[in-house]
Amino acid sequence: MTQITKVLVSKDQLQQRVRELGAEISRDYAGKELVLICILKGGAVFMSDLMREITFPVGIDYMSVSSYGASSTSSGVITIKKDIDMDIRGKHVLLVEDLIDTGLTLQHLKELFALREAASVRICTILSKPSRRLVDVPIDYSGIDIPDEFVVGYGLDYAEQFRNLPEVWIVETRD
Numbered sequence: 604m605t606q607i608t609k610v611l612v613s614k615d616q617l618q619q620r621v622r623e624l625g626a627e628i629s630r631d632y633a634g635k636e637l638v639l640i641c642i643l644k645g646g647a648v649f650m651s652d653l654m655r656e657i658t659f660p661v662g663i664d665y666m667s668v669s670s671y672g673a674s675s676t677s678s679g680v681i682t683i684k685k686d687i688d689m690d691i692r693g694k695h696v697l698l699v700e701d702l703i704d705t706g707l708t709l710q711h712l713k714e715l716f717a718l719r720e721a722a723s724v725r726i727c728t729i730l731s732k733p734s735r736r737l738v739d740v741p742i743d744y745s746g747i748d749i750p751d752e753f754v755v756g757y758g759l760d761y762a763e764q765f766r767n768l769p770e771v772w773i774v775e776t777r778d
């Protein structure tokens with residue numbers, strides 16, 4: 604049985620942290636050409652909130668990758684299901700994620716955008732599970748550290764459900 608029983612991060616906590624990250628990014632990239640690249644699908648909710656907290660015009664684009672293939676554990680190999688439309692050469696890229704778990708997806712994407720000759724590539728995530736990390740990928744803008752629990756809401760899914768919950772909830776699975 605699967606139950607969504609406990610709120611781990613409230614709507615207010617999320618909103619507060621998104622505001623702080625938006626302010627920090629606005630200060631750091633002032634006067635630069637910035638493109639926010641959302642990693643679908645989970646990143647979509649955070650992306651929509653974050654872009655409205657940035658105080659100058661930014662470019663936006665969307666990318667969809669699959670990191671786990673057919674197995675449930677990470678293979679470390681990612682497949683691009685939908686690429687960005689923009690030419691990002693010479694532009695500052697900020698990758699926008701809902702959650703960094705092992706870090707493998709973002710490590711791979713950082714390398715990819717460096718190869719595409721972006722002026723810089725940084726990472727922004729609203730949630731991070733530091734205890735699950737397999738690779739040491741630096742997170743430039745990290746929202747909220749969470750424990751090793753399976754969570755849903757604010758973009759995150761369980762079997763494609765619950766992405767639309769405004770809070771982050773813990774999923775409990777019992778027999």
Ligand SMILES: O=P(O)(O)OC[C@H]1O[C@H](OP(=O)(O)OP(=O)(O)O)[C@H](O)[C@@H]1O
Nearest residue numbers: 643644645701702703704705706707708
């Ligand atoms: O740090 P990692 O171990 O690489 O895992 C993190 C990735 O896994 C989740 O995406 P998922 O593959 O579930 O796709 P979704 O966003 O479409 O649900 C999450 O949104 C990150 O993109």
Ligand code: HPA
Nearest residue numbers: 704752753754755759760
């Ligand atoms: O806790 C999680 N929730 C949803 N998707 C995920 N992908 C890795 N960890 C998680």
Ligand SMILES: [Mg+2]
Nearest residue numbers: 645759760761
């Ligand atoms: Mg998912």
